[in-house]
Amino acid sequence: MVxxxxxxxxxxxxxxxxxxxxxxxxxxxxxxxxxxxxxxxSVVLGPIGLPVLIYGIVLYRKAERAGELTRPRTMSVxxxxxxxxxxxxxxxxxxxxxxxxxxxxxxxxxxxxGRTLDAAYYIDYNTTHLGxxxxxxxxALQIGCVLMLFPMRIAGAWALLQFRRWGHxxxxxxxxxxxxxxVVWLSQLAMGWDQRMAHSLYGWFGxxxxxxxxFLGAFVTLPYLYSIDTRTWD
Amino acid sequence: xxxxxxxxxxxxxxxxxxxxxxxxxxCFTILIWMSAGIAGVVIGALSGTGTGVGxxxxxxxxxxxxxxxxxxxxxxRLGVTxxxxxLLPVFWYGFLRALGAFGSRDEVPSATEKQQRDSLIxxxxxxxxxxxxxxxxxxxxxxxxxxxxxxxxxYVVLRWxxxxx
Numbered sequence: 001m002v003x004x005x006x007x008x009x010x011x012x013x014x015x016x017x018x019x020x021x022x023x024x025x026x027x028x029x030x031x032x033x034x035x036x037x038x039x040x041x042s043v044v045l046g047p048i049g050l051p052v053l054i055y056g057i058v059l060y061r062k063a064e065r066a067g068e069l070t071r072p073r074t075m076s077v078x079x080x081x082x083x084x085x086x087x088x089x090x091x092x093x094x095x096x097x098x099x100x101x102x103x104x105x106x107x108x109x110x111x112x113x114g115r116t117l118d119a120a121y122y123i124d125y126n127t128t129h130l131g132x133x134x135x136x137x138x139x140a141l142q143i144g145c146v147l148m149l150f151p152m153r154i155a156g157a158w159a160l161l162q163f164r165r166w167g168h169x170x171x172x173x174x175x176x177x178x179x180x181x182x183v184v185w186l187s188q189l190a191m192g193w194d195q196r197m198a199h200s201l202y203g204w205f206g207x208x209x210x211x212x213x214x215f216l217g218a219f220v221t222l223p224y225l226y227s228i229d230t231r232t233w234d
Numbered sequence: 235x236x237x238x239x240x241x242x243x244x245x246x247x248x249x250x251x252x253x254x255x256x257x258x259x260x261c262f263t264i265l266i267w268m269s270a271g272i273a274g275v276v277i278g279a280l281s282g283t284g285t286g287v288g289x290x291x292x293x294x295x296x297x298x299x300x301x302x303x304x305x306x307x308x309x310x311r312l313g314v315t316x317x318x319x320x321l322l323p324v325f326w327y328g329f330l331r332a333l334g335a336f337g338s339r340d341e342v343p344s345a346t347e348k349q350q351r352d353s354l355i356x357x358x359x360x361x362x363x364x365x366x367x368x369x370x371x372x373x374x375x376x377x378x379x380x381x382x383x384x385x386x387x388x389y390v391v392l393r394w395x396x397x398x399x
Contacts, residue, residue: 042316046384053380069347072354074369081372084379091319100315104397111397112390147322155327159334163350166334186270193277193284203286204274217375219263223256224368227361229353232345 025063026070030161032056037080041087043095043109071161075228078221082157082171085217090150093142096121101132117206119199120192135196137188141181149177165233172225178218256364 033056039049063070092109100106107125110132114121124134133139153174159167189196189207197203278285345353358365 040380040383043383043387046380046387050380050384069351072351072358074358074365075354077376078368078372081376081379084376084383088379088383094319095315098315098318099311103311105312108391108394108397109387112394113386115394116390146319148326151322151326152330154323155330158323158327159331163347164331164334166330169334170330183266190273190277193281197274197278197284197286198281200284200286203284204278205286207286208271208274216267216371219267220371220375221368223259223361223364227256227357227364229357232350232353 025059025066025068029056029059029063032059033076033080034083034158037083038087038091041084041089042091043088044105074224076161078224079157079161081217082221083154086150086153086157090146090154093150094146096132097130097139097142097146099131102126114200116201118189118196120196123195123199135188135192137192138185141185141188145181149174149181153178163233165230168225168228168230168233172222175218175222175225178215182215182218253361253363256361260367 032052036049036051036053036056039045040053042049060070060076095101095106096110101110111122111125114123114125120133120135120138126132126134128134128139130139132142152170156167156170156174160171161167197207200206275285
């Protein structure tokens with residue numbers, strides 16, 4: 001069985017100690033974790049984000065050892081995964097959607113990924129009026145996800161970490177949105193098979209193992225989210 | 235979900251029912267993922283290419299060359315992009331928090347943070363399957379994402395060169 005805080009004897013937590021809202025350690029840990037997760041998901045600044053993220057986790061462990069009333073570990077791990085996962089998809093697609101697709105950095109990332117995994121990101125890249133990928137279905141999904149779904153999910157995950165009931169609702173809602181996007185995205189990928197998978201180095205095998213697995217998160221975290229009792233939350 | 239704070243009299247029954255519904259959801263997840271994987275292999279086999287196992291037909295890069303050749307020269311483009319990406323979640327946080335105020339119509343007694351934490355831990359203990367799967371797979375996926383996020387850019391630079399050309 002996984003080590004969760006649910007197994008910890010109640011006596012180990014000193015209720016007189018600071019809680020996650022008043023604890024400086026937990027507060028700092030939250031911010032370092034958030035910034036680290038965003039940087040890790042930023043495609044470009046990942047190597048900087050990793051130490052920041054690890055420092056946030058170290059602060060969390062320190063708060064735990066000090067006997068503070070920390071947030072349960074399972075929830076912290078699940079939310080951290082949701083944040084990194086959303087940030088990675090959000091920033092990567094954001095680079096393709098916004099003017100940065102026309103920079104050497106944007107082209108390096110996307111043409112490289114295109115040649116490796118999905119040819120939609122190097123064949124006729126930057127040739128349409130919106131720039132970035134020339135595949136219209138992919139671009140439409142980007143607009144919906146970058147402007148709405150992913151920033152909503154990041155905001156919701158952050159609110160859920162603060163034990164806000166609306167954050168819980170938003171993360172559940174965006175999880176179903178994520179699943180919807182996954183189904184639509186796979187369908188349009190299959191319909192454009194000859195243009196996309198046929199001209200990438202690792203084709204379907206590569207996409208399935210590297211990229212598509214990243215979308216598993218919404219599926220595996222939904223039952224946990226439904227099991228959370230939020231009646232006493234703010 | 236019921237908003238009543240009265241303790242449920244049939245907790246064990248409710249928990250068992252919930253576990254069964256979770257199991258159905260996991261079956262749905264496995265089914266949809268296997269279907270997607272098999273569909274890809276079938277489509278690849280029918281089209282004769284695209285499975286990624288040595289059957290690729292790489293084309294020359296047909297992208298429009300980048301307008302600017304270095305990171306510093308195109309700073310405004312990167313600046314605008316990352317500023318927009320930083321502000322969008324902030325906007326949604328404020329907007330959704332304002333919408334969340336609708337929830338305050340429920341007359342829920344205020345709870346201490348210890349009570350909130352205890353209710354969360356109670357939920358986790360009642361739903362060990364969901365908690366265990368979410369914890370383990372989140373950790374595993376997190377490691378995969380961190381490796382991908384940190385090392386894919388260096389990989390593509392080494393494999394395809396800077397600028398993708």
